[in-house]
Amino acid sequence: MGNRETWRAGxxxxxxxxxxxGWRVLERNWRCPAGELDIIAVDPGPPVTVVxxxxxxxxxxxxxxxxxxxxxxxxxxxxELAALWLRAQPGTAPGIRIDGVGVLLPADGSHRIxxxxxxxx
Numbered sequence: 001m002g003n004r005e006t007w008r009a010g011x012x013x014x015x016x017x018x019x020x021x022g023w024r025v026l027e028r029n030w031r032c033p034a035g036e037l038d039i040i041a042v043d044p045g046p047p048v049t050v051v052x053x054x055x056x057x058x059x060x061x062x063x064x065x066x067x068x069x070x071x072x073x074x075x076x077x078x079x080e081l082a083a084l085w086l087r088a089q090p091g092t093a094p095g096i097r098i099d100g101v102g103v104l105l106p107a108d109g110s111h112r113i114x115x116x117x118x119x120x121x
Contacts, residue, residue, distance in 0.1 A: 006059055009105060010055055010056075010103035010105060011028070011029075011039070013103050014038075014039060014103055014113065017113050018039065023042060023043050023051070024041060024042045025040070026040045026041060032081070034077075034080060034081060035077055035080075035081050036081070037085060039052075039101075043097070045095075049097050050095070050096050051098070051117075052081070052082045052096070052097070052099070053098075053099045054074065054119070055103065056101070057103040057104075058104055059106065065114065066102030070120075072120070075098070075120030079098065079120070099116060099117050099118065100116045101113065101116075102115075
């Protein structure tokens, strides 16, 4: 499995994980000139919250767990992108949050998902 296939599989698993939680996925791979948001979803709460999910996927732990790739600089960029997405939407979100979703896809075909709510808060 190449990098692109790993990324796609990881993002698909992350989206399925979120919908299994009862969340509604609003957008995937939202792009603007400043960058991209992987998944934008609604956590029904309470309270109802628009969640900007950064998905990181790896095939192994040789470079550490997937969520270690969400650096302080990446968190700042995610906050900037979330603000841009919110400005482009009609109305105001009841609440917002940035989460990290790490997907580990080892060669044996299994997977493990780690979800951290409120990264960089």
